[in-house]
Amino acid sequence: MTITPVLLCGGSGTRLWPLSRKSYPKQFVKLLGDESLFQASAKRLTGEGFAPPLIVTGSDFRFIVTEQLAAAGIDPGAILIEPEGRNTAPAVLAAALWLEQSDPEALMLVAPSDHVIPDDDAFRVVVETGAAAAEAGRLVTFGITPDRAETGYGWLELKAAPEGPAEAMELLRFVEKPDAAAAQDMLEQGRFLWNAGIFLFKVSTILAAFRAHAPSLLEPVGAAVAQGKADLGFLRLDPEVWSEAENISIDYAVMEKADNISAVPFGAGWSDLGDWHAVWREMESDADGIATSGPATAIECTDTLLRSESGDMEVVGIGLKDTVVIALPDAVLVADATRTQDVKQAVALLKEKGAKQATAFPRDHRPWGWFETLALSDRFQVKRIVVHPGASLSLQSHHHRSEHWVVVQGTAKVTVDEVEKLLTENQSVYIPLGAVHRMENPGKVPMVLIEVQTGAYLGEDDIVRYEDIYARE
Amino acid sequence: MTITPVLLCGGSGTRLWPLSRKSYPKQFVKLLGDESLFQASAKRLTGEGFAPPLIVTGSDFRFIVTEQLAAAGIDPGAILIEPEGRNTAPAVLAAALWLEQSDPEALMLVAPSDHVIPDDDAFRVVVETGAAAAEAGRLVTFGITPDRAETGYGWLELKAAPEGPAEAMELLRFVEKPDAAAAQDMLEQGRFLWNAGIFLFKVSTILAAFRAHAPSLLEPVGAAVAQGKADLGFLRLDPEVWSEAENISIDYAVMEKADNISAVPFGAGWSDLGDWHAVWREMESDADGIATSGPATAIECTDTLLRSESGDMEVVGIGLKDTVVIALPDAVLVADATRTQDVKQAVALLKEKGAKQATAFPRDHRPWGWFETLALSDRFQVKRIVVHPGASLSLQSHHHRSEHWVVVQGTAKVTVDEVEKLLTENQSVYIPLGAVHRMENPGKVPMVLIEVQTGAYLGEDDIVRYEDIYARE
The missing domain is CATH 2.60.120.10 (Jelly Rolls)
Structure with missing residues (x-):
């Protein structure tokens, strides 16, 4: 039983500006440790039981993908180039159609490439658990055991609270991002997981689900794959028909409608690093809640993140509290830690005033x-x-x-x-x-x-x- | 009646790090507007009634001085080089002895070169007032009309509260840096001024005061001037005898002991820019207390100073309160506004860990x-x-x-x-x-x-x- 990882890495998020920018977004940046999130995601899904990964990315990132895979010592199975981002449903469908050509019964594991899962081994164990259910024709989603009443994620409702070792369980429904009270309630009930957007299924199963629940996607995405142009080792999906595919997530298009979904809980640590506050949570902090990276010095600070993203740049914080400082030689962000969601707004403002730092790195x-x-x-x-x-x-x-x-x-x-x-x-x-x-x-x-x-x-x-x-x- | 300005610019303060560093300190930096504080100080004392300035500086700064004077279109009368900083008493004495050679009855106005006085004309008016008293043999000091109970300065006690236009008044005593209660009391009494370290006297008057109150300085400083070496337009004081001069301020050595001191109040604005909080006070703030310089963007901040010291560096603050951000491409300071006095400590820490940014600029x-x-x-x-x-x-x-x-x-x-x-x-x-x-x-x-x-x-x-x-x- 071999699983083909399908890594989605077309995103260009701005919530981790100034370290993530449109020209070189979050998944390719060394946010934690010596590897990019993309490299760590690809490595997590290599070795016994995994086929070479299928990468779905944007045209601007194709050479970053090949460079980072080469540096990580990973040969991609194929790299599909989306002419433009159309959300996850068309991307997953394109990957499934591509894999169908060689093996319609292959297992495919779809994962974002900008999340962090510190314990690779623990994750591979739940993937094995999910694989059995996927083999049996289920659409398997991996849900994260919640440790707080998070309003920033969608949730998954199980029939019963999980007990004992992880197993594939029946999913009742997908829950939209909740308000604080609903999140608290779900946290306490214990029957709810966070939706991490990680899926495992047979190619034939997901294609059947697309045919049943999102048939309008089949024609444009099918044509985009069939008419795709091989180009220096990439498959460039046909831009004209691709643009006719609906811009929609796999959750909306398929998952929320399907009745053959199983969820496997995963409790060994996960983060989508959705803002600097989330990054800080994943970094090691001292007793005062201070996390630093690069040449950064904190003097009498508490609950503060100080990152210098250049070895030649000294960052000093004095008397700060609940503050996030991210310093690059061309851009510095200083934000109240509760306001890190507003970084998007900062990027929009910089774009408006024509600052190149809004989207581009010096490199x-x-x-x-x-x-x-x-x-x-x-x-x-x-x-x-x-x-x-x-x-x-x-x-x-x-x-x-x-x-x-x-x-x-x-x-x-x-x-x-x-x-x-x-x-x-x-x-x-x-x-x-x-x-x-x-x-x-x-x-x-x-x-x-x-x-x-x-x-x-x-x-x-x-x-x-x-x-x-x-x-x- | 011509006055020779004596500008003291040997200091190398670190309280405005990272913009002020040992290799290029505060007085030479463009902290406010397009001129350095040194250039503004020199320009303030040019024109009718002023002789070319006498500059007293350190060896490391001699070419910065000539470069900045040339850029400001000012010809120095002479530049004395202190082999090492020995505080203000030896510096003032050396200047007086140098001027004595050409005119013992000349008036000399001693001023630091790292303070800001926004209204040059108003200052020249009080200098004229002081000059009359100095001509009459008084040691004149210019005191700043206080607008807050400042504990960071020494104060001057007058016999009576000043009334009407500024005049030279009798000084009762110099007051050391007070505690908060004493400062508040002095502020309310109205008979007290801040000691700004600006003096005006005849060469012969100050030399007599040195002979009376600090006779031990005369020999080493006299020899250092007499044995000074002319060097590319500078007078380099003799280092060996100079090092024997006591390291002492003019206040301690002479002023606090003399009985012929007059004070002229000055109320048109002054700051020693002693820390970033003081710089912020001198900058223009908006209604939310936000002051910016360079490409800096404040989003929902209050009482915050954001300075980008490079045109190629975007600085963004989000949700900050009482915060000071000073960003250079090689060093960033983020400090709580009430803690800006601790910048010295930051510089000491950086020095300890061997960071070149502690003392040196990239240029x-x-x-x-x-x-x-x-x-x-x-x-x-x-x-x-x-x-x-x-x-x-x-x-x-x-x-x-x-x-x-x-x-x-x-x-x-x-x-x-x-x-x-x-x-x-x-x-x-x-x-x-x-x-x-x-x-x-x-x-x-x-x-x-x-x-x-x-x-x-x-x-x-x-x-x-x-x-x-x-x-x-």
Whole structure:
């Protein structure tokens, strides 16, 4: 019995701004420890009993996905690219239709990739429990044993309170996000779990459920998969028909209507890290409730989260109480801990005033690696460019700028007009305005290059592409 | 009647960290508006009735002083360099002895350079009032009309409460920093002023007072001035005898003992900007008590100071109350507003753990301009170097690093071993390891250069100096 993990990672939440931004959202960030949530989610579902994962993500994130999987040593089974986010129902359906091609009776485990489950082993135990029910034709959902009257989640109502080791139990209904009194009541009754959005079923079971409860999705999503274009190892779903699929969650489209649902309780720890308060809960705090990460110093604070997201940035809190401080070199958030849900509002305000920090990080991830601006002035710009081993930038030229390249790590293969040469650490080359040029990393280690641009216009859009192995225009 | 301003700017306070640091303290920082406190202090005492100022500062700050005076269009009369800080009495005595050489009957106005006095004209009016008393042989101090029961300052007790326009009044005594009750009592009595450390007297009057009340200072300070070495337009007091002068304030050494003191009340606004709370008081706040500077956004905050000290750094506060946030790209302070006096403690802690941010800014000011590190790695470093027109770095070589220089603004005259050449915007040169080299700015505008260093050791101390127009070793 092999389970195919289906990891949903198309989200671009802003509630953990400034560390999560549209260009590089929460699931890819190292929020806790040395791995991103996405990497931890993928690792959790590897090993005996698991097939390579199927990833569903957005076009902007496709190279982040491959980079992070490679770093984690995981080979994806396939990567489906959603042309735009249409919520979870179309994503799950696309995954099911894709898997049906090879095995209609395969088990698929659908999970968000931006949650934290500290105890992987405990989770794999309940997955085994759920797998038996899924094999028997049930739609299995994993519900979290609640430890507080949380109003921010949907809940699951069981027929009876779970007892003894986890087992698949009959689900009475899905409960919408409750008010405080209802949440308290459910917590006390003991028959209710949090809905974590984690599901396990056979491909054939969920397809039957879609046909029964959400038939209108079958045509557009089916066509988007069938007409999908294989592109550098990704399957890019057809954008036109995809856009006709209803924007709806799997809960609304299918789960709340189906009558063959089982729930398996999971009580070994889980968080959706939905805001900074939730992150703080998952971090280690001292006796005064102080949690820190990076070079951060708390002086006579209580119940305070201090995060410095750069090793070169000292953060100091003095006399703070119930406060959250998240500091990056280009953006700092300081919030009352009870107001961390309002971070969305802050991002909206920054967007309104045109601040690039609302959506973008200083590091710009590209298929070939990443770059960041070290200094920017009217007539010059300095960038650090990191190119993955074997990767190559497009063959290009610029109308308005010249460039000096100095290799500071690894080896670069550089093309300038008709000349091709290898540069190693401490060697440089000049790219005159208008010259057709390309930079590659033919080596086995990352290549780092300092680029000094001069010119009257230094925008990213001053680029004429002649060839690009990543099929960009 | 001409007054020589004597500006004391040797201080290196840490209470406004992270914006004030030992390497570039408060008086040189643009805390309010477009000028540093030092520049504003110097400008306040220029124009009709004022001679060029005499500056007393530390060796580390001498080029900051000349740079800031030049930018403000002020020619200093002289700059005395204290080999080490010995508090205000030796500094004032040295200034008096220096001025005595040209005119023993000159009036000198001694003022700190890190205070703010928003109304320059009103201040010059009371200076005129004081000048008459000083001419008549009085030691005049300017006292600030108090508007709160401040325990952080010393106070001045007058014989009677001032009435009508400011006049020189008889001073009964200096009052040490009081407790809250005593401060409240003094505030209510109306006969008390704050001691702002601003004095006006004839050179001969203060020298007589030193001879009468602090005779032991005369020998070491006199010798330090007499044996001082003229050095690039500065007078460097002799360090050996200077170190024998008692470390004592002018208040303790002279003022509290003298019987010829007059006080002139000044009520048009003053602050010593002694901590962030004081800075906030001087900034413009909205109806909710929110003051911001730089790209800072306050969402439902009250009584909160949000400062972003970089145009590239967005600071967001949500739901804060009585909070101070000061953000720089390398250091962030978040403090309860009632605890801003504890910033000193934070700096001490950072020093203990060896954080460079405790004392140094990313921008390193040198006699020829400044530099900052844009990127630093094990084997490479990228710097932005800005050289003033006419300035020149030392002729030097390195044992452990090679350098690539790319000029991005202005013109550089570059010497590499035997070869000298001019580089302009978009031109570069390579400095091999061991080569003897120099960089100069022969032009009329600042020259900006990007330096990319590679090597196994990149410390500032890997430098062999052959010639230096600033007499450094």
